[in-house]
Amino acid sequence: MQQVKKTKDYTIFQKHSGRYAVRGNDKQWIHGDEKARILLDESLIPAPLTKAPAPEAPAEGEGAETAAEQAES
Numbered sequence: 649m650q651q652v653k654k655t656k657d658y659t660i661f662q663k664h665s666g667r668y669a670v671r672g673n674d675k676q677w678i679h680g681d682e683k684a685r686i687l688l689d690e691s692l693i694p695a696p697l698t699k700a701p702a703p704e705a706p707a708e709g710e711g712a713e714t715a716a717e718q719a720e721s
Contacts, residue, residue, distance in 0.1 A: 653690060660690065668692055 649661040649669065658678060661669045670678040670686050678686065687693045 652692070658686060660686070660692065 649663050652660045652662050652668070654660075657673060659671050659673075661671070663669060668683075668687055670683045672678055684693070688695060
């Protein structure tokens with residue numbers, strides 16, 4: 649592993665696979681959301697894209713009423 653950055657709170661390493669590892673000054677590895685926050689703050693990983701909410705489909709009852717109304721016309 650190659651050391652990328654060292655701060656007073658943690659050290660960031662880059663693995664041979666290209667992924668990152670973060671170790672705190674207490675020699676414990678940092679995982680999960682805290683690791684992701686650190687890597688985002690250091691601009692080493694891109695921010696995750698948020699998905700737009702899917703449009704709601706009309707309920708089955710509403711579609712049946714619309715078809716019935718069209719048949720009357």
